[in-house]
Amino acid sequence: MPDCPSCGKQWHYKDTLKQVLRRKKQCPYCDRAVYVTTKGRWRESTLQMVPLLVWLPLVSFGVAPVIYIPIVITIFVLMYFIIPFYTELSKDEEPIY
Numbered sequence: 574m575p576d577c578p579s580c581g582k583q584w585h586y587k588d589t590l591k592q593v594l595r596r597k598k599q600c601p602y603c604d605r606a607v608y609v610t611t612k613g614r615w616r617e618s619t620l621q622m623v624p625l626l627v628w629l630p631l632v633s634f635g636v637a638p639v640i641y642i643p644i645v646i647t648i649f650v651l652m653y654f655i656i657p658f659y660t661e662l663s664k665d666e667e668p669i670y
């Protein structure tokens with residue numbers, strides 16, 4: 574789990590998960606605004622691409638939608654729950670690239 578760059582306390586999984594989709598996050602301990610680092614954004618983006626990378630070959634090989642849609646949705650949900658493990662925080666907003 575990420576450490577707050579302002580107060581240094583480690584966030585709990587639940588706190589991190591609640592703020593996965595927010596660009597500007599708020600530390601639950603010191604209430605200061607924190608941002609995901611450039612490296613953290615790359616990691617999150619890569620994890621968000623995994624369902625697409627699974628979906629593409631399934632569609633290419635003619636797998637029926639009844640089969641691939643639940644698989645892709647399951648992987649998407651799994652990635653959402655995995656992202657907090659790869660989140661890194663910074664005091665300042667860093668450039669995307």
Ligand SMILES: [Zn+2]
Nearest residue numbers: 577580600603
């Ligand atoms: Zn803090």
